[in-house]
Structures are given as structure tokens and as C-alpha cells.
Amino acid sequence: MNQLIEKYIKKDSLPYIFCAGCGNGIILNAAIHAIDELGIKEDTACVSGIGCSSWIPPYLNMDVMHTIHGRAIAFAEGLKLSRPEKNIIVFTGDGDCLAIGGNHLLHAANRNINITVILVNNFIYGMTGGQKSPTTPAGSRTKTSPFGALDEPLDGCGIAMSAGATYCSRWTVSHPNQLKKAIKEGILHNGFSFIEVLSQCPVQAGKSVFQERDPWNMMEAIKNNTILCKSWTPERPEGKIPIGNFKADSERQEYTDKIKNLKEQLRGMQKVTV
Amino acid sequence: MRMMKISIDKAYCKGCEICIKACPKSVFAMSEERQSFGSLIPYPAKPEKCVGCKLCEMLCPDGCINIE
Ligand SMILES: Cc1ncc(C[n+]2csc(CCOP(=O)(O)OP(=O)(O)O)c2C)c(N)n1
Ligand code: SF4
Ligand code: SF4
Ligand code: SF4
Ligand SMILES: [Mg+2]
Numbered sequence: 001m002n003q004l005i006e007k008y009i010k011k012d013s014l015p016y017i018f019c020a021g022c023g024n025g026i027i028l029n030a031a032i033h034a035i036d037e038l039g040i041k042e043d044t045a046c047v048s049g050i051g052c053s054s055w056i057p058p059y060l061n062m063d064v065m066h067t068i069h070g071r072a073i074a075f076a077e078g079l080k081l082s083r084p085e086k087n088i089i090v091f092t093g094d095g096d097c098l099a100i101g102g103n104h105l106l107h108a109a110n111r112n113i114n115i116t117v118i119l120v121n122n123f124i125y126g127m128t129g130g131q132k133s134p135t136t137p138a139g140s141r142t143k144t145s146p147f148g149a150l151d152e153p154l155d156g157c158g159i160a161m162s163a164g165a166t167y168c169s170r171w172t173v174s175h176p177n178q179l180k181k182a183i184k185e186g187i188l189h190n191g192f193s194f195i196e197v198l199s200q201c202p203v204q205a206g207k208s209v210f211q212e213r214d215p216w217n218m219m220e221a222i223k224n225n226t227i228l229c230k231s232w233t234p235e236r237p238e239g240k241i242p243i244g245n246f247k248a249d250s251e252r253q254e255y256t257d258k259i260k261n262l263k264e265q266l267r268g269m270q271k272v273t274v
Numbered sequence: 275m276r277m278m279k280i281s282i283d284k285a286y287c288k289g290c291e292i293c294i295k296a297c298p299k300s301v302f303a304m305s306e307e308r309q310s311f312g313s314l315i316p317y318p319a320k321p322e323k324c325v326g327c328k329l330c331e332m333l334c335p336d337g338c339i340n341i342e
Contacts, residue, residue, distance in 0.1 A: 002283075002339055
């Protein structure tokens with residue numbers, strides 16, 4: 001086993017539940033490298049909801065919470081408010097984060113609460129057998145869109161930034177070093193950080209979205225459908241998905257800092273007796 | 275250049291072939307050996323070609339590869 005990964009993993013839970021060639025393990029690798037390079041293993045907690053991608057944190061030999069579908073960000077906010085000194089990383093799927101959990105994403109981003117959300121976008125509901133998700137490309141024949149999906153896919157980064165996320169980037173699993181760097185920056189950023197990773201689900205998305213089940217060929221197809229952009233664009237240049245570092249804004253005040261200030265203000269106030 | 279020590283953990287490899295296709299120096303090839311799930315596992319066929327970039331370590335979804 002890889003020596004670094006071994007230090008961070010509960011070995012008695014191995015092998016990972018993921019199918020052969022699933023991108024979840026690559027994202028786990030990048031996160032472990034980021035946490036290790038920052039030296040924050042003991043000061044970090046990882047939170048997830050439900051879905052295959054939500055099985056990323058439970059293997060970590062760290063503080064983890066595997067919660068309920070769509071509510072990973074809500075649990076993470078609660079944890080951050082009670083333990084503001086902890087770095088909180090959320091691992092969430094395109095269904096978990098943008099379908100059932102979309103509401104929590106909006107409000108957490110709007111609050112600019114200091115958590116780092118890693119959206120594992122595999123374009124499908126993997127765990128439940130290949131239903132259409134909010135990021136499934138239009139036209140895809142899935143279990144719940146047998147005649148081809150009618151909806152245009154949602155853009156997680158665009159939504160997070162317009163709701164108020166102050167750090168945002170998007171990479172693919174074929175960019176492990178850029179991804180690691182983005183996770184490090186997201187953790188260090190004092191505010192709501194949103195990192196989307198385009199990833200392969202060789203089983204369900206392989207069947208319904210890509211018509212290609214070989215993990216490497218899927219990785220290549222995903223990478224070739226992206227375009228590196230120096231700044232954020234809501235457009236799809238040449239029909240491709242923009243990737244890159246889109247936003248890092250340290251101006252806006254962070255939510256737990258606001259609460260700290262409020263507490264101090266209230267402490268300074270005289271008790272009023274009626 | 276120093277010869278790298280390449281190992282693949284047979285207990286956890288799922289035979290996805292990402293390492294074989296990702297390595298810029300085509301170090302890995304499929305062996306005839308099967309692991310406990312029944313899939314074939316790769317082996318470092320040309321270890322002398324390895325440049326130690328560690329891309330295979332980062333891309334192995336099951337954390338099986340160690341390069342030293
Ligand atoms: C409240 C609730 N509704 C529905 C489900 C069923 N369910 C489990 S995972 C999932 C979607 C998973 O998709 P995604 O979040 O994209 O994760 P992936 O498996 O693709 O990584 C659904 C609908 C559930 N567990 N709980
Ligand atoms: S169903 Fe898809 S997302 Fe889930 S573990 Fe298998 S390959 Fe990964
Ligand atoms: S990438 Fe890892 S799991 Fe896949 S074949 Fe290579 S060693 Fe095995
Ligand atoms: S370290 Fe680089 S060159 Fe060596 S086997 Fe891995 S991918 Fe190939
Ligand atoms: Mg998904």
C-alpha cells in the first residue's frame with residue numbers, strides 16, 4: 001500500500017467500497033496529500049452526506065461524520081459553529097449537493113462560513129443505480145430519463161459563487177496536483193470554499209452518460225471536455241466545461257468571525273433589568 | 275538516475291488499469307496473476323524506465339502503488 005495513504009486510512013476497513021476505477025479514490029488521494037502537506041490531520045474534520053462519494057471520509061483515520069442525504073453542508077455548519085477552531089472539509093456528490101442539498105449550499109455560501117466543500121461531480125446518482133442528477137448532460141439516457149434528459153445541467157461553481165462563495169475552483173481527477181493545491185487553498189481560505197471535481201463513475205455514468213466504461217478512457221473524455229480558463233465564465237467556450245481557479249476573495253467577513261464579534265459586543269453590554 | 279522501487283499492493287488492487295494507461299513511461303503491464311476479486315493485476319514490467327513522477331500513486335484509486 002502507498003505509505004502516505006496508509007498513514008491516513010483505517011486499514012481494517014479496506015478495500016474501499018468503490019467499484020474498480022472509480023474517481024472517488026483519486027479525490028481521496030488528493031485530499032490526503034493536501035491535509036498532509038498542511039500538517040493539519042489532528043485539527044481537521046471531514047463530513048459527508050449519502051452517496052458513493054460520501055464514502056470518501058469514513059475511511060479516514062481522522063474525525064469524520066457520515067451523515068444523511070443532502071445535509072452534509074448543514075451538519076458541517078453546525079460542527080463549525082460549535083468547533084470554530086477546526087478545519088471542516090465536506091465531501092458531497094452532485095445529487096447530495098445540488099439536488100436534495102441545494103438549499104443548504106445556497107445558505108452556507110451566502111453566510112460565507114469557513115468550510116471547504118468538495119463537490120464530486122460524476123454526472124449521475126451513482127449509489128442508487130444511475131438516475132439523472134442535476135449535472136447529467138442533456139440528452140443522456142438514464143434510469144429516470146429513458147428518452148434522454150431534457151434539463152440542461154446545473155453549474156455548481158456558478159451557483160456557489162453567485163450565492164456568495166468566496167473561494168472557487170474546478171478541476172478533474174486528471175489534474176491531481178492542481179486539485180491538491182486547490183484543496184490546500186480552500187482549507188487556508190477564511191470563508192466558504194467550493195471546489196468541484198469532475199470525476200468518473202465507470203459503472204453508472206459509464207453506461208448512461210459516456211457510453212464508455214473504461215476508467216481511463218472516461219478520465220480522458222472528461223478532461224477533453226474541459227477548457228482551462230484564467231477567470232470565471234458562465235459560458236461554455238467551444239462547448240466545453242471551464243476549469244481553473246475562479247475566485248479567491250478575502251474581503252467579505254466570515255460567519256464564525258461575525259458571531260465572535262457579536263458575542264464580544266453582547267458581553268460588553270450592560271445587563272438590563274426590567 | 276537512481277532505480278525507483280515500485281510496488282503494487284495485491285491485496286487492494288482492483289485491476290482498473292489506470293496506472294498502466296496513465297504512466298508517461300509505460301512502466302506497468304498486465305500480469306497473468308489474479309487477486310482475490312478475480313481481476314488481473316498489473317506489475318512493473320519496465321521499472322528501469324520510471325522517472326519517479328508519482329503520477330501513478332496519485333491516480334491509483336485504491337492507494338495501492340508505492341514509489342520510492
Ligand atoms: C432522503 C433520501 N432521499 C433519497 C435517498 C437515496 N439516495 C441515496 S444516494 C442518492 C444520490 C446519490 O448521488 P450523488 O449525490 O451524486 O452521489 P454519488 O453516488 O454519485 O457519488 C440518493 C437519491 C436517500 N438515501 N435519502
Ligand atoms: S457506482 Fe459509480 S460512483 Fe459508485 S462506486 Fe461505483 S463507480 Fe464509483
Ligand atoms: S491503478 Fe491501482 S487499482 Fe488500478 S490497476 Fe493500477 S494498481 Fe491496480
Ligand atoms: S512514478 Fe511516474 S514514471 Fe514511475 S511508474 Fe509511476 S507514473 Fe510511471
Ligand atoms: Mg453523483
